[in-house]
Structures are given as C-alpha cells and as structure tokens.
Amino acid sequence: MGRGDGGRSQVAPTGSSGTTSFDAAAVRRDFPNLDREVHGRPLIYLDSAATSQKPTAVIDAVTDMYRCHTSNVHRGVHALAEEATDRFEGARTKVARFVGADPRAVVFTKNATEAFNLLAHSWARRRLGPGDVLCYTQMEHHANLVPWQMAAADAGFELAAVPVTDGGRLDLDAFAEIVSGGRVKLLAVTAMSNVVGTINPVAEMADAVRRANPEAVVVVDGAQSVPHMPTDMADLGADFLCFSGHKMCGPSGVGVLAGRLDLLESMPPFLGGGEMILDVQLYGATYNEVPYRFEAGTPMIAEAVGLGAAVDYLSALGMDAVRAHEVALLEQVLPALGEMRGVTVHGPADPKARGAAVSFAIEGLHPHDIGTILDREGVAVRAGHHCAKPLVRSLGSAATTRASFYLYNTTDEIEPLCDAIRAAQAFFEV
C-alpha cells in the first residue's frame, strides 16, 4: 500500500551515527502485514502499544531457526545444538547491548509480566517485610501492580501508590512525601505509560528514593519505552528493567528481565527444573549461575533469536531516529485529534514529554463502539482499560480508545483516523 510522501518524517532525525534519515515509507515495506486490507480497506494499524507488527527480518530469523537449526540449547554435543546455542546466546548479547545491560544479567522470560512476577517472588517476597514500603504508581500496568500486591499479602510489607495529576503526570510532590520517611525499599515505575503516553522522570525518581534510602532497589517497566526510544539502564538509574519482545518488532513468547548481576546472584530461583541447577540429589539441589538459574526448562529458543533480529533491525534504523519519527507524528496527531469536535485527548500535550500511545474520549460515544466503527473503516485501535484500571479510572471512565503509533506509521494515516472518528460520530448521531 503506497501512502505518498507522508512516509518521510517532517524532521530529519539523526540516528546514533548522526546521519540516518528516517523513511517510514521504506520502513513500511519491511512489514508484510501492513500490506493487507481489513473489511475491504487498507489496514491502518494503530495498536502497536498492544503488540507491534513484525518485519520480514524477524519472521525470517524465526523461520530459519526452525527450518535449519532446530535443536535444544545448552545440553547437546552435536552441531545443531551448538548452532542453536550460539544463536540463542548471541541474542542475549544483542539484547543486553540494546539496553546497556551485562549479558550475564539478562534473563529471558515469557514476557514483561513474567519478569515482574520473578522479581516479586525472588526479591520482594524475601527482602521486604513489615515496616517496609514498596512504592509504585497509579500509572502502572497491572503487570507492575498485581505481582507486588500478591507478594505484599504474603510478606506483610506496605504498598504506596504515587497518584496521577489531571495532566496525566505523576504527582511528584506526593512521591517526595512517600519516600521522605526512608522506608521505601523498592520503587517500581513505568518509563512510559501505555495509556496516556507520559514519559516519567525515572532517573530523578531513582535518585530521590536512593537519597532517602541508599539500599532501595529500582524496578523500571520498559515495556513501552524500550521499543520506542534509546534505553540505557544506567541512565535510567534502574536496578532491574522489564520488557517484552512482541512490542518491539520481536516475536511473542519472549520477554526480558535485565538486572544488576550482584542482585540477581543473591536471589533464589523463580521456577524449578531443567538447566536451572548445577546438581540435583534426591532430596535437594544446588542452583546454576545467573542467568540460567532463572531459566527453568527449555527456553523460547526461536523467539529469543527473533528478538535478537528485532534488536538488529531497530539498531540499524537507530532508536534516536525512531523516537524522532514518533515525535514528528505526535506533533500532527495531537492537534489533529484535539481540534476535533467532542474529542478529548488524555495525557501530556507536549509531544516531547510523551510516547505515541494516544488515548482519547469522544463525547457521547463508548470506546468499544468507536473501536468497532473504526475497524470497519480499516483503522485498528484498542478500546478498554488497557490493563491499567487504576489509571483509566482516574480519567473518569472505565475505558478509553487508544491509537498507538510506531515506526511504520505515517502522517498519511492521521486524516483517515480523523475521518473514521467523524464516521463514528455520524453513525451514532453525536
């Protein structure tokens, strides 16, 4: 599907080399699914915050693993086993480099959610108890709320949530108040909201919590930020970073827990069995070194290799360029939606203060009705609570409509989105 000149960003973003020009029309050609039609209309995919489309390079990497290198990893002496292991461990190194982590401290999980559950089980449940506080925020995805709630119920520590202001930002005064007592031992915060797009001041928050308690551990939810902007764990002040492959052009079924090696080494396993041991006796076992201690059973081999290919793909474009392209899109999307009759856009108005997940409300229309009509027009958006019920409730509703953009979206897709919204308003006569 050709979309004219709108593929080229209005800005001339520079990649890490300082020379990359971002051509979204060319990028689109790397994503075969974007060629398809839906209900007889060209697909306009605005649901990348839920999961991204996959480039041919990733699809080929996964296919190649099954077609040419199928074997289990780590435990074979034959050629295929070595090939599979090399590719699997190579992916770990690529992922580590992508976020500034030590490859020995990169654990492959099923998804971001499992990474949080691992931390809740192997760190929070053991290190926190009565009198301790775990601080999270009202902006969190359920994956960064519920595992901590389950651990708190078992271990007896307290939970404190930083509220969200009307502008869709964290209330940093309330945060300062929570940390001032020095009882916060774990801060869990998202780098970028999956609902309102807000980019949070994670590094400053990490500093503040450590000033009050030098032992405090900082867990960052990178599920939305890692796919969309350059990430460096040290810059974020993160002890742990959790994210998912499927939102960053990679396969589903693989996620990442990147951490501080010393902390991971001090933690017991999450799941038992397979290669997570050094030795097993009939009545006991000694555990393997990190990261294998946390990878029980046969891992997601082809998926991890596919994630490595996704990292290669994004790195070749340059994450600075990806981010600049999305800011350029937001500079047009936010006013285009904001100026529409009856439409309220949630979250920060400044494109530089937010990511490309854009939630909005339309007066008189339910998000599910909007989503259904938009789908008939070929526009794929998501309607619902986006697994962030406490945040969505603070917006005064049980649900929002969310259009979320990524590197393959173009400015040519903005007007069709607005047209589809007008069609929904006309259909329901609001």
Ligand code: PMP
């Ligand atoms: N955190 C955020 C901010 C998310 O957007 C998501 C996915 N919607 C998750 C965590 C959980 O990711 P997954 O479902 O891949 O585990």
